[in-house]
Amino acid sequence: MNNYITLDSKKYMTSSKDWAPVWLKPATDRITLSGEMDVTYGPGLIVGYTGSIIAPVTSPGTGWGTVSDLKTTLAKRTAVTFTAHDSSTAVNVHVLGPFNPASMSPMWDASSNEWHVPVRVLEA
Amino acid sequence: MRTLPVGFLSDVENSRSISARLTFRDNRLVFTERVLADSLGLADPSTADAAPSGTGILRVVNYSNALYTQDITDPSSILYPDWADASISLAVSSRPGVEGDRIWYQDSIGDIYYWDYPSGSPVLVTSSYAAYTVTLAPVSTSVCYIHFLDQGWGRIVRLTSAGAETEWQGRIYGNVVTAQYFDAVTLNGEDHLYAADQNDGRLLTLKYYEGIWSDTSYVIPLDVVDETSYFRMAYASVIDGKVVITGRLSRQTEYDVPVAFDIYTFGPDHYTMGRDLFVSQEDIGGKMFLIDSMLFYVGINTVSEADATMLVGYDHPDHKVVVNDLHSWSLGCAGNTSGQFSASLARSEEDAMIRRNAEALLEININGAWATMATVSLDTVTATDDMDRQELLLSGRSSAIKKLSMWESDQNYDYWSQAKLSAHPGELENVIRVTGLWDEADAGPLELEDLNVDGVLYMSAKASRGGLMRAKFQKPTADDFSPLYGVALNYYYNTEAEIGHNGLLAIWGDDQHSGGAGIGLYYWDDGVMTLLTSASLSIPDDTWHWLMMTFQDGLIRVFYRLDSTTTWTSVISMVFDEEDYLPWKREAFGRGGLYIRNRTPYSMTPGFSSNSMILPVESTASFPTSETVVVNQEKITYDGILSGTPIPGDLIYDPDGYTATRATHNNSYFDGSEIVARDGAYIPADRNLNSSASYLFGPSWKQTGLTMVTEIKFLLKRNGSPPPLYCYLVHDHYDNQAPQQQYVRSWGSVSYSSVGTSYSWVTFTITNPVWTSPTGYFAMLTMRNPSTGAHPGYDASNYWTVQIDNNNLERPGVIRAYNNGWYTVEGIAVPFQVLGRNRTGTGYEIYLDGRGSPCERDTYNNFSLVVTDGPGKGSVFTVTDYDWQAPNQWVPNQEYEAPEKWQDYAGLSGHGSWATSNLSRIFVQENPSGIIGAGTVFRMWPSLLVSERGVDGTLSTSHGETEVSVYRDASVQTDLVQFYSTEPDMMMEDIIRELGTKAGVQDFEFDQALETAVSSTAGTWGAPSYLPGRKNFIARFNAPTLSSSQEVGVICRATAQEPAIADLDQGYMITLTWENKLRFYINTLGTWIMLEEFAPGFSFAGEVRISGQDDAFSVWVSGRYAYTFHDATWADGEYAGMIVYGAATVTPNWSDLDRRKDNYIFDMGQRGAQLLADMIGQRRIYYHDSQTGALKVFRSRPAAYDVGDVLIASNDIQSDGAAASRVRAEGYNVAEYVDYDLLREEGNLFKLINAMEANDAWESYEEARKVLLEAASRTSNYAPVGFADPRIEPNDQIVLSLPDGDVSVIVDEVQFGMDIASDRVTFDMEIGARDAEGS
Known part of the structure; x- marks a missing residue:
């Protein structure tokens, strides 16, 4: 069990307040004209996480990502590698928004500042 | 209704899982050619044949009249092996064939062998075709077709390896100079043969199946006058259960850049000319083979290759990609239009196979089972890249109708069903009168009123090459009535071009078979009949019967049937084989025809005037001695015939012919006509001849030509009994030159016993009359014996007295008396008559060029002299005399000044000389002056001597050249004529299949x-x-x-x-x-x-x-x-x-689409989809693409089925926008249909539709009825939405479970959409439907 995740080969801390696993079963449910429930399921089960990634302005050490690294990762239009807290195996994930980064300090570029970036990480 | 796997929808209500996938295929055949090393230096691809052999291809060729083989074990190799000499000599220009490693060839002496490559021994198949140059096209090891030219026309024979021969019944007619454009294949038990009737033009096909040869048809049925395209076939082969014809398509263009390329087309029966067509712009002339994953188009020294695709049944892995992850897709389906498809994929799925025109197979998965939803063809592939997403957006249409939509006809393709016409022959709108005067009957039998005139009718039905023509006849019994009648095919007549009757004609007549009763089969070329064959056939009089002729690809058959019986008798069966003659004048304009000739004895007349009482005819041989004849509409009776043979040939009028005074004459037979030299009133006086020395020189006269005086008459009386009185015919020199006696030409005498004692005309018959020249003569009365010179003495009691004229001194004659010398007694004239003959004929003289044959002058009396050309053409004269050689002609030796002319000096010494005439003279009763002139040409005709004109109240008129026929109140009767062409009746299915195939659609589903x-x-x-x-x-x-x-x-x-x-x-x-x-x-x-x-x-x-x-x-x-x-x-x-x-x-x-389509033309420039829509019009015929890409066409909706509990919304829409209560269909027939309930409920809503395609009034009525029902169903509409039922297709009848109860509706359109996202998963349908009630 690590206290970080690895996203696109960079380590990040996550916010304990909202970081949580997500299991998504694609489906649509409706009511038919006869009043019966009508559900259409999509293929598979989508697995991932939701919550905020903590990205410091300054890297705390080797292998750790900064807010700048995170921004680069989030801009990619392909799947990226991801290793969960509780795993040692990297999987490909899509990191989806909307991203609404929040600065912990009014001094956005202070070296001690951290950004909290909410994301949805879904396995590809 | 889509076909789904069994149980596919068994558990879909209320919940299900879904997914989809797309399989993309690029089915194009893209050929690339490469030149082969050619060890023989071959040039003409039509001299070779090829066939699959093992893993490769075996080729054979006639090279310098020797058989060479080429065993290509690997067709994809760069180098093909050299051609190998098989050491077999071939017939010059023959083409060997190969199939299944069995090589068929015609050896140098014309025998046909097969030889099993490579080690077999030649086996003789037949020696029957040594006289011909044969092209061999085997379809198997046991069957080979041969094609060769005979009399210029193509023949086809089926040979078996055992030597059995079966010849096709027809011929390939046309502009064919080689039989090498020929090939054959076998498919599903049918052998399909291809041959050209124009070397660079059209390709004919026919088939052989279990002993039956089909009729021919064109692979590309061009419009009759179309010269836009030419197609020269190369070869035929079978690939993927289809016949593949290859060849070169040439297009007419006025710009100096030719348009020509090698193509392939799939058949049989219908042939593709769509998007998949092109092989090469090089003229390769190859044959197509599918070997493993490659197509080879093998020409004589060039090969083109292409990856095989599903177009030829090969699912090439390099031409396919499967995409399982779809974001979404939608498919809109409506009746009679293409399905509209769109899809969204991830950009990561991009692939070369996902391209425009690629085929995309859409499959859906429900609860783990797969089913085919649609087969579409991509129209667009859009790679999007925006701030939100990267996607591959696809759009397309259902593939078959897309092909129809994109295909534009590049020429006029012309399709015809069988032409049918059954009519009373008097119906002017159906049966065209060409020649002959026909009665006006439109109910009873039609009769030809003319006698001895070719009465011809033809059918107004569409022209065609051959067909079936029959007519019902009855012939009456009558003496001298021998009718001819029958039926014609390929009939063509063009008055403007002055082309006479043309076609094939079967005629019955009592002399048509070896002089006896039978059918004569004729080829009619510009009005000239040539007998092809005949057969004996007796037909009873006054009995209705049928004559029928058929012509199919050269096979002519003639049949006969009594109307009272049920069976036909075959009379003639033959193949038209006339060298240099086509069996039609205009291959596209032949008609069925009917022929009647009411034959009685007749002859042609050149014409005659309204008052002529002689009737000139070409021959009197067949006329009775007296009879009534009819000329045009005038009846004429005659009571005499002028038989004999007239002067043959043209008689040319010579305007310079002239009978000069004193002209000599060499025609001993023309001994003149009787003349009277002197006659007339006089004042009597007497003069006695009573002296032995008395002579009375009577009158003199000057002859106008050679004259033979035969009688001289004087007014005489005798006194007593005097000795004989002589009358000398004396030359003018008698009184001037001695010895006088030499000028006595001849004489006559009378004795007193024959003369009265009062004056009367006494005739001196001249003894031994001679021809006398045109000069002055005298008649001299004397009692001197001309033989002895003795004369009696004077006798006052016995003497002669001559009446003289004492009151006409101016007459040219003078009286001269001799009394010891010549002297003239002036003032005394003698009334007398000189009778004789001279060289002037009886009647008006007409000079003709050339001497005739010696004959009596009355030989041609009463013959008719007819002006056939030049001035006076059509005039007829009655011959009264004939002089086969005109009097000699005077050739003057000087010119004369007017008013003198040479004629004034004709015969006078010093003015010229006589030349033997080279003219003849004919004398006629009517004065030709002012009628004939230079350039007039005559013909002499025998005549009928008319006793009455205008008999039976007919009008006596002048007649031009026409027939003179013995009149009989009899005519062949006909009351029904029928013509049918051979083209099979096309049903809607056929023409839709043809149109679809032309556009490239190869799969069809017809209910x-x-x-x-x-x-x-x-x-x-x-x-x-x-x-x-x-x-x-x-x-x-x-x-x-x-x-x-x-x-x-x-x-x-x-x-x-x-x-x-x-x-x-x-x-x-x-x-x-x-x-x-x-x-x-x-x-x-x-x-x-x-x-x-x-x-x-x-x-x-x-x-x-x-x-x-x-x-x-x-x-x-x-x-x-x-x-x-x-x-x-x-x-x-x-x-x-x-x-x-x-x-x-x-x-x-x-x-289900068996409605006949009479004619359809794929006009150049028309889109296939539009053609299809126009063809169907408002008929209740439905089509859409099936889920597998086939064009599905049907008329009857499938049985209704329930849509389960999947609907989540529905709208019920009432509308009268499309309602109708009365529908009128107008085309060739008009029909109106009314629904009185609707009329009451909805009011008067009239709708007019075009029913031009309806074949009759019943079909028009049906169209109107169905359109009204269709309109009625559109007043109540539904728009349900719910989970997709993938079975639903347009025009399905489904039952909706709605809150108010079940409703049966007809689906007009349905839109399917599948959307799969993390937060939304749907596979829905939106239906546009209408109440099925009443439709």
Whole structure:
């Protein structure tokens, strides 16, 4: 069990307040004209996480990502590698928004500042 | 309704899982060519053949009259092996063939062998074709077709390896100089043959199936005057169950850049000309083979290669990609239009196979099971890249209709069904009168009023090459009446171009077969009949009967049937083989025709005037001695015939002919005509001749030509009994030159016993009359004996007294008396008459060029001299005299000044000389002056001597050149004529299939109206399998093998679906019998009788097509026209079906789209989809693409089915926007249909539709009825939404479960959409439907 995740080969801390696993079963449910429930399921089960990634302005050490690294990762239009807290195996994930980064300090570029970036990480 | 796997929808209500995938295929055949090393330096691809062999191809060629082979084990290799000399000499220009490693060839002496490559020994197959240069096209190791030219026309023979020979009954006519454009393949038991009738033009095809040769048809049916395209076939092969024809397509262009390229087209029966066509712009002339994953187009020294695709049935892995992850897709389907497809994929799925024109197979997965949803063709592939997403957006259309939408006809393709015409021959709108005067009958029999005139009618039905023509005749009994009559095919007549009658003509006459009764079969070329053959046939008088002729690809057959019998007698069967003559004048303009000639003895007259009492005729040989004749409409009686032979040939008028005074004459037979030299009033006086020395010189006269005086008369009386009195004919020199006696030319005498004592005319008959020259002569009376010179003495009592004229001194004659010397007594004249003959003929003289043959001058009296050309043309003169050699002509030696002329000096010494005349003279009764002139040409005709003109109240008129016929109040009668061309009746299915195939569609789904086997038991008619709504129909089934007494066929015009045909009270049956005959039955009030039976002359196998259209019931077997029955008794009765007699079974494949299409032209520039829409119009015919990409066409909606509990919304929409309560269909026939309930409920809503395609009024009525029903159903509409039921297609009838209850609706359109996202998963449908009630 690590206290970080690895996203696109960079380590990040996550916010304990909202970081949580997500299991998504694609489906649509409706009511038919006869009043019966009508559900259409999509293929598979989508697995991932939701919550905020903590990205410091300054890297705390080797292998750790900064807010700048995170921004680069989030801009990619392909799947990226991801290793969960509780795993040692990297999987490909899509990191989806909307991203609404929040600065912990009014001094956005202070070296001690951290950004909290909410994301949805879904396995590809 | 889509077809889904069994159980596919068994568990979809309320919940299900879904997904989808797309399989993309690039099915194009993209050829690239490469030149082969050619060890022989070959150039002409048509000299070779090739066939699959092992893993490669075996080729054979005639090179320098020797057989060479090339065994290509790997067609994809760069180097093909050298050609190997097989050491077999070949016939010059023959083409060997190969199939299954068996090589067929014609050796140098013309024998045909096969040789099993590489180690077999040559086996002689036949020596029958040594006289011909043969092209061999084997279709297997046991069957080879040969094609060769004979008399310029193409013949085709089927050979088996055992030497059995079966020749095609027809000929390839046209501009063919080589038989090498020929090939054959076998497919599904049918052998398909291809041959060209124009070397660079058109390709004909025919087939052979179980002993039946089909008729020919064109692979590319061009418009008759189209010269836009030419197609020269190279070869035929079979790939993926299809015939592949290759060849070179050339396009007419006025710009100096030729448009020509090698193509392939898929067949048989219908041939593609769509997007998939091109091989190479090089003229390779190759043959197509599929070997492993490659297509090889092998030419003589070039090969083109392409990856095989699904177009030829090969699922090439390099041309396919499968995409499983779809974001979304939608598919909109509506009736009679293409399905609209769109999809969204991840950009990561991009692939070369996902391109425009790629085929995309859409499959859906529900609960783990896959089903095909649609086959589409991509129109656009859009790679999006925006701030939100990267996607691959696809759009496309269902593939078959897309092909139709994109295909634009590049020329006018012209399609025709059988031309049918049955009419009373008097119907002017149906039967065109060409020659002859016909009566005006339109109900009773039609008669030709003319005698001895070719009366010709032709049928106004569409022109065609050949067909069936028959007519019903009756001939009366009459003396001297020997009619000719019959029927014609390929008839063509063009008055503007002055082209006479043309075509093939079968004539019955009592002299048509070796002088006896029979049928003469003629080839009619610009009005000239050439007898092809004849056959004996007696036909009773006053009996209605039929004559029928058929022409199919050169096979001519003539039949005869008494109207009171049911069976036909075959009279003539032959193949038209006239060298240098086509069997048609204009191949596209031949018509069925009818011929009658009411033959009585007759001859031609050049014409004569309204008052002429001689009737010139070309020959009197066949005329009775007296008779009534008819000339045009005038009846004339004659009572005499001028027989004999007139002067043959043209007689040329010579305007310079002139009979000069004193002209000499060499014609001893022309001894002159009687003349009277002197005659007239006088004042009498007397003069006595009583002295022995007295002479009375009577009058003198000057002759105008050689004259023979035969009699001289004086007014005499005798006094007493004087000695004889002589009258000398004396030359003018008598009184001037001695010895006088030499000038006495001849004389006559009288004795007193023959003369009275009072004056009377006394005739001196001249003894030994001689011709006397045109000079002065005297008649001298004397009593001196001219022989002895003695004379009596004076006798006052016995003497002669001559009456003299004392009161006309000015007359040229003088009296001279001799009394010891010559002296003249002036003032005394003698009345006398000199009778004789001279060289002037009787009548008006006409000079003709050239001398005639010596003959008596009256030889041609009363013959007619007819002006046939030049001035006076048409004038007729009566001959009164003939001088075969005109008097000698005076040739003056000087010129004279006017008013003098040479004629004044003719015969005078010093003015010229006589030349023997080279002219003849003819004398006529009528004065030709002012009528004839330089350039006039005569013909001499014998004559009938007329006794009465204008007999029986007919009008006596002048007549031009026409016939003079012995009049008989008799004519051949005809009251029914029928013509049918050989083209099979096209049903809607055929033409849609043809159109679709042209556009490149190769898969079709047509609903069948009747597919269930029909059978019966021995000795009984089984229960028919009825179809409603088929007063007219085209039935289709395969001919079963029949044994004794069995029959299969069609029953029609029934008004009820009675299981027992005896319970019907009307109807027809058309059957095929176990004896390979066709039968036609009619039911009248429950009684069935056979009307007619016909043996087409071939066995029955393969597809049978029976077409019933109004009064015509036609049969085709295996592509060959068999016959057409006709009857108009039952014009209604809408039930038709299959019928069987005996323990036989027949399985129909009776199309639901069996409505006949008379004619359709794929106009150049028209889009296929538009053509299809125009063709269907407002008929209730539905089409859309099937889920597999086939063009699905149907008329009857599938059975209704329930849509389960999947709807989540629905709208009920009432509308009158499309309502109608009255519909009128207007075309060639007009019909109106009214729904009185709707009229009451909705009011008067009128709708007019175009029914130009309706074949008759009944079909127009049906169109109107169906359109109204369709409109009525559109007043109540539904728009349900819910989970997709993938079965639903446009025009399905479905049952919706709505809150207010179930509703049956017809689907007009349905939109499917699948959307799969993390937060939304749907596979929904939106339906546009209408109430099925009443539709």
